[in-house]
Amino acid sequence: MTAATPAAICAALGLDVTPAQVEALERYLALLQRWNSTYNLTAVRDPAQMLTQHLADCLAVVKPLAARLPAGRVLDVGSGGGLPGVVLAILGWDVTCVDTVGKKAAFIRQAAAELRLPRLQAAHARVEQLKVAPFDVVTSRAFSSLADFVTLSSSLLKPGGCWMAMKGRVPDDEIAALPAGVEVFHVEQLAVPGLDAQRCLVWMRQA
Template sequence: MLTAGDKKVRSETFVSRETNEPLRTYSASIKKWTDKINLIARKDANDEAIWERHILDSRQIVPLIPAGVTRAIDLGSGAGLPGMVVAIERPDIHVSMIEADRRKAAFLQTMVATLGLSATVVAERIEMARIAPVALVMARALAPLPDLLVYAVPLLAPGGVCLFMKGRNAEAEIAAAAADWRMVVERFASQTDPDAMILRISEVRRAG
């Protein structure tokens, strides 16, 4: 049966002095590029919303990354949330960002080069991506949990974990996933959205 850790932990949104400048450069670039290719919703394309609702929101993943992770994958990275934020905050982790939209992938590649990040952009559909399994798979606002697990498990190394940022339907998605998957789920309360949480999922395997 599905095992669910009930802990709810408020993760830090503190941004270190060393990463503040590249994050600000990244934020400004999201604003600039959204005018052309809709990286994020246009209503959020202002400095405050980008910083609070997107960058600091994504940054909550960083303290939840298990020790020893050196490679990670961001599924459906879009504007690079949370993959780009992790690559900036954790230069010791090589992040592969999978994004099928070629225009968004071009933005990600520009950011990787501009900021000198240890990251790779994979401009393919998730199911077509050929990447060696990693210890951490991430996603934000991509798909319901049952679908996320289908995407993530082939890319997850033994003993690896998933960090998924979910909204108000998280509990229903966990229940739906229990029909096909066995896993340990830890819940972490979001600091940026009272209806949201971050799921840290481990020991994932098919049911039966």
């Protein structure tokens, strides 16, 4: 059965969300659809597919992230239209989204303003040039290979922090190509409501 609303997706994932958070997720999705028609934020155009392929996909990481970081600072690398960064900010984390495309960073700033998310920031920059305090968790959804991801963002990870890479199938070749000093300590399979495809999280840290 396809979960047809943000509220249904949250319920299917067992997330404890407030009515205000559900409303913010709905408004974010509407905002993404509206801006996408002009700014090409995502190749997914159909609203039902956006709900499943984007929103549900990102909501599926909330419980695994909360288990390791109930609160704290998250960096979303190559955030695009704010996935998963905006979703995580709606659900309570302090999030900075970084993207090299100016219109995508501008969209995230607009979302932060319209959805009243004071702890959501957007940076138009290359991640390796970002000059900010390091983060508890650095995540990415569609950024690059694992090796590039950890190499480019290593200076932005706090000592004791971890990387959370959202992937489809388990990327064994990418894991094998990780640089010395980085270890995978957990690969977590995800079930995304309404999505018949493999999804996983690759958790990494400094060895």
